Amino acid sequence: MFELAVLDIAGTTVEEHGCVYIALEEAVRAAGANPGLADIQLWMGADKREAITEMLTDAFGTAPETAVVDTAYADFRRRLEAAYAERPPTPLPGVAEAIAALRAAGVKVALTTGFDRAVTDALLGTIGWDETVLDAVVCVDDVPAGRPYPYMIFRAMERTGVRDVSKVLTAGDTVRDLDAGTNAGAGMVVGVLTGGLDATALGKVRHTHLLSSVADIPALLSIGAPRPVGR
Structure with missing residues (x-):
């Protein structure tokens, strides 16, 4: 798991x-x-x-x-x-639900980014994502070097108390995202096609899966949608 x-x-x-x-x-x-x-x-x-x-x-x-x-x-x-x-940023379709499903199933969720903390906090504040939605947020200025180095992934593990990198799934829409996941030794390195690169471009670098969206990750892990509160 x-x-x-x-x-x-x-x-x-x-x-x-x-x-x-x-x-x-x-x-x-x-x-x-x-x-x-x-x-x-x-x-x-x-x-x-x-x-x-x-x-x-x-x-x-x-x-x-x-x-x-x-x-x-x-x-x-x-x-x-x-x-x-x-043109304010918004969550990609199905992503908020996917994050909720993962966390309901006991999978912690961390975000990593090439943005510094000030830009990241403003962006996530616009969306309304905070510690009630996420387990950790790691920015490029939190580590010695950004992607393709694996340091943000390791920092996310540190902040969430996860010790075994084989039990970590990473996902991103760029070659550097995939390289960072591979360099970390993550158990799954997922490329998603919601960014600026297509399957051909992402498929050229090491990965374990290519998906249409982060919204497809719960199904990949055989996780269902979270049950409504009170049921």
Whole structure:
């Protein structure tokens, strides 16, 4: 029996209409680079500050000064905040019910993300997800390095008291999500097709399952829907 499901946020559990990658591309362009679609896809699921740094390094041929990265990252956050204000994020269809079903069956649920804590708290606050809905939320600034390193998964295990990584399921919509799950040694590494990559792109990297959505995870684990309160 699995004890913990570690799920990505944007594109995996939350519909944010690709705003994060639009904001990322715009901020990097404003800083003087000219990223293409492949460049943006390469950094899907990554620490956004790292993504900005590396794309600017590729563009300039040398690592940018810290002040340049700080300015671009602040620009990214402003653009993302404006995009979310105009088109607020929402849970993807069936995901809230899936999370409830998992927790009702005794599977703890943690979210991990390439966002920092401030962005994450604002996003989840908009949706109304808190400790009554989730068991843990791990952000990229909680660990030494983001995906594809497995540290956020291990931190989620630490915060939820899960010791055996073979009893952990990870799920995400990017190559880096799958790589992190594989690098952690998770018992299941699930790719979901609710983000910006299709089955062909996700299927190129190691995984155990590809699903249409996180909403399909309870069925994968033979878990039924939670019973209504009072029944």
